[in-house]
Amino acid sequence: MGRSPSGEENVGLKKGPWTPEEDQKLVDYVQKHGHGSWRALPKLAGLNRGGKSCRLRWTNYLRPDIKRGNFSDEEEQVIINLHAILGNKWSAIATQLPGRTDNEIKNFWNTHKRKKLRQMGIDAVTHRPRTDLNLLTNLPQLLAAATSLSNPIVNPWDNALRLHTDATVQLPKTYLLHNILQVLSTSGSAPPPTTEALNFLGSVPLFDQHQFCEYIPGSTQFEDFGNRHISLASNPTQIPSGTCLNMHVHQPSCNVRPITNSKPFHVDNNDNCNQFIAFPAGNSLPALISVSPECSTVNQLMENKINPTEHISNPSSTSTNLEAWEKLMEDEAGDSYWRQITE
DNA sequence: AAGTCCGCCAACCGCGCTCTT
């Protein structure tokens, strides 16, 4: 039954950094024969290493198509956007960055981007705003960071991904503003936010990273920014446009898979509760609806029935809201604007 | 100059899924 056990074969194998000689042996062998079975490779290639170690060395370092050096701004932006959508799915992210490995991206994220987002007051894990008062001590840096992240994207892959990208690029700024104002409004020592600031806050939707969807009024579907239709399990009899819905979303299997062919979206009522907002279709800006944990109409409606393979139906309609938001943000992108908002 | 701290990154580890028998 099964394959032969291999327990003691790992005894005495070398670990740690690879020597140039070992690298050469591995490269020579793979180029000649292909890697075949990684488990059998070390012996055949004359290496005193485990197959796992060989595979890692090859895929992360020796592969000829590996791109080395610093990440470009475009790559950085892609990582940020994809991480907002996919979470810590490093291998999935890596498939969109030719020449980059999951390990490299993971390291990059854990060092550079996590720190940067934290400085902006965004939790790097959840992409949600942090709410601690320490944020206010670094307001100038926060503003600078938020402005720098709102730079236009240079190289969008396609329209569907562009839409995602647009949305996620605006997230830090929106979160930052929310965050600042939330902290201001709940802090006894800080002055209350201005009417203008609160008005602006009221016009900003509470995005969440995995649920960029637009409710199609009168239908049983949501449409995500990749123009994929997401069907509800049963008929949502009355979900008014602009309603903020709370759904329980099982994060590891993301619904929006424009990039990789992975598992379908999975809604899990026992998992974390994520915010969700349904925009009114059309050109008007959505109003902010307060988010409450009790608002869970859709919890009962959605039960693992979302279809990830739906097609694009009307590309222009979904972009409308985003474009409106984009314009709003662009119009207000100057430093003076941010200063005014936070003063 | 020496010691300490900290960030970076290659490599390892453990888990879970897939495949084979």
Added chain:
DNA sequence: GAAGAGCGCGGTTGGCGGACT
């Protein structure tokens, strides 16, 4: 269908080098 090997993935570790004291 069950058992176990193979493999891939994500989290973590540890060594190295530069910055700081």
